[in-house]
Amino acid sequence: MKRLIAITIITALLLTGCGSVGESSASDEKETTIYSMDTVMNIKAYGSGASAALAAASDEINRLDKLLSRQDENSPITALNRAASDDSVPNSVDVGDEICLVLDEAREYNSATGGAFDVTVAPIMDLWDFTGDDPRVPAQSEIDALLPLVDASKIECSDGMASLGDGQAVDLGGIAKGYASDRLAAIWDELDIKSAIASLGGNVYARGTKTDGSLWRVAVKDPEDPDNSVIGILSCADSYVITSGGYQRYFEQDGVRYHHILDPKTGYSAESGLTSVTIIASSTVDGNGAMCDALSTALFVMGEDKAVDFWRSGKYDFDMILVTDDGRILVTDGISGNFDTSEAQGKYEVSTLEK
Numbered sequence: 001m002k003r004l005i006a007i008t009i010i011t012a013l014l015l016t017g018c019g020s021v022g023e024s025s026a027s028d029e030k031e032t033t034i035y036s037m038d039t040v041m042n043i044k045a046y047g048s049g050a051s052a053a054l055a056a057a058s059d060e061i062n063r064l065d066k067l068l069s070r071q072d073e074n075s076p077i078t079a080l081n082r083a084a085s086d087d088s089v090p091n092s093v094d095v096g097d098e099i100c101l102v103l104d105e106a107r108e109y110n111s112a113t114g115g116a117f118d119v120t121v122a123p124i125m126d127l128w129d130f131t132g133d134d135p136r137v138p139a140q141s142e143i144d145a146l147l148p149l150v151d152a153s154k155i156e157c158s159d160g161m162a163s164l165g166d167g168q169a170v171d172l173g174g175i176a177k178g179y180a181s182d183r184l185a186a187i188w189d190e191l192d193i194k195s196a197i198a199s200l201g202g203n204v205y206a207r208g209t210k211t212d213g214s215l216w217r218v219a220v221k222d223p224e225d226p227d228n229s230v231i232g233i234l235s236c237a238d239s240y241v242i243t244s245g246g247y248q249r250y251f252e253q254d255g256v257r258y259h260h261i262l263d264p265k266t267g268y269s270a271e272s273g274l275t276s277v278t279i280i281a282s283s284t285v286d287g288n289g290a291m292c293d294a295l296s297t298a299l300f301v302m303g304e305d306k307a308v309d310f311w312r313s314g315k316y317d318f319d320m321i322l323v324t325d326d327g328r329i330l331v332t333d334g335i336s337g338n339f340d341t342s343e344a345q346g347k348y349e350v351s352t353l354e355k
Contacts, residue, residue, distance in 0.1 A: 029211075030054050036065045037177055038131065039201030045188075046195040046211050053193045057184050061200070064183065068102065068176045070122065070169070077170065081122070084164035092156075092163040100157035102172060102179055105287065109175075109294035110152035112315060116306075117298035118152045118264035120164070122171035127267075130260040135251040137258060143267035150264045178293025181205040181240055185283050202248060203293060204241040205283060215338070222344070223247045223275035223323055231276075231329055231348060232321070232341040238283045244296035245276040245323075263301050272303030276323035280335055281316075291316055304330070312355050323348070 030050035033042045041061065045053035070077045076095040083093050095103075106119045123146045127138040154165035164170065172179075177200045184198055184205055196207040197216055206216040215235040222229040223245050234241060246259035246269070263270040277300040279292040295318065299307035304324060311320055311332060319334040329350045331339050336352045344350060 032058060034058050034061065036061045037069070037180070037201065038071075038173075039177075041198065041200045043198040044196060045193055047193065049191050049193055050196075053188055053191055053196060056187050056191065057198065060183050060187055061180050064176065064180050067099065068172045068179075070171055077172065080162055080164060081169040084166060084168045091166075092161050094160055095157075095162045097160045100160055100162055102175060102290070103155055103157050103162060103170070105179070105290050106170075106172065106175055106294070107152050107155055109291070109298060113295070113298035113302065113310070115152075115264055116301040117174060117294045118150055119170045119172055119174065120152050120155070120168050121150050121262055121264045121267075122169040123149050123167070124262060124267045125171055125260075126169075128258070128260070128262070130249055130251070135258075137253055138267075147267050150267075174297045175290050175294050177201055177203045178240070178242060178289040178291070181242075181283070181289030181293075182287055185289065186286075202243045202245075202296075203289070205289065206236050206239050206241065207283065209237045220276070220278050220321060221245075222347075224347075229343065231323060231344040232331075232339050233343070234280070234321075234335065235338040235340070236280065236335075239280055240283050240289045240292045241278060241280050242289075242292040242296045243276060243278040244300045246270075246300075247275070261297060261300050270301040272301060273325050274300050274303060274307070274322055275325050276300075276321075277307070278321040279318050280320065281318040285317075288318075292318065308353060311353070314355070 028047050028050055031044045032054045043054055043057050066072050066075060068077055069075050070081055072078060076099055080093045080095055083089050083091050109117045124143060127142055129135045149168050156163045180200060181203055188196060188207060194208045195211050198205045204218050209215055215237050218234045218241045219230040220232055222231045226247050244261060246261060250257055250259040259269045261270050277296050279296045281288040281292050304322060319332040322330040327348050329344055329348045330353050332353045341350045
């Protein structure tokens with residue numbers, strides 16, 4: 001069995017750094033790299049408040065990691081999951097208003113996507129053990145036994161108290177980094193930071209523009225060769241650019257690749273015909289980071305036709321880049337003029353989606 005992990009999206013500026021905050025050659029530019037939420041994160045900020053911006057960002061990300069992680073034995077999420085499976089303790093847990101906010105967002109996107117995004121898939125994720133040392137393909141009987149637990153509508157939250165259905169568990173990995181991006185936006189608003197860029201694993205938050213007024217350039221990796229090539233470079237400002245792909249975390253068994261994006265309806269790796277989904281939205285709208293994170297997963301599970309229909313419905317304001325397993329790149333018209341696909345020419349067929 002071979003286990004492989006890759007990171008989805010990088011900035012074309014090559015966000016660098018190897019630990020503590022350090023200075024670069026650019027005036028008033030600061031940079032830091034941290035490991036949190038099970039991924040490497042790189043953050044750059046500019047201006048006189050850059051050092052404070054990085055310190056605040058690092059502190060906030062680490063705080064959220066402890067708050068939202070189900071791997072942390074002391075987190076409210078762990079307590080919530082434990083209560084749903086332990087008859088000796090009350091089912092309702094004081095998780096606080098912030099976790100209730102995130103759970104409410106998760107329920108919203110579950111409902112909006114017809115169940116394609118569901119944080120209660122956690123028990124089935126445990127069967128696959130994608131983040132462990134020995135991931136495996138579960139027996140069909142094991143999956144069938146747990147599928148009835150996958151139902152986000154059973155999550156209840158009120159006044160900081162939350163409860164799950166009996167035997168359920170939640171994993172917020174599909175929305176936590178997006179929510180963290182929203183929190184960085186709020187904190188940097190308070191600090192009056194004009195120019196910054198954060199790469200939180202597969203989640204990029206581009207704040208403002210570069211200091212010279214030019215747009216940030218974010219490269220979307222080629223899912224067929226993520227370590228060496230890209231399918232295009234997006235020029236953007238004040239944007240969240242968040243990607244989900246089957247190549248980010250997976251393992252191979254008996255010549256078959258199994259990736260970590262599970263279809264909540266089947267309990268297996270989603271086989272939707274998509275290899276990568278990137279969601280782009282304005283970072284000036286509160287909550288858009290969480291939205292992009294959740295939708296990148298949901299639309300990957302949906303597949304091309306349902307994803308396009310969902311975008312065209314106008315329910316949420318976003319753009320997207322879809323990569324299909326038959327060699328096509330679909331780019332929505334709101335960003336097509338700013339997405340340079342010259343790197344993909346000759347390998348992919350590129351087309352623009354219109355509403």
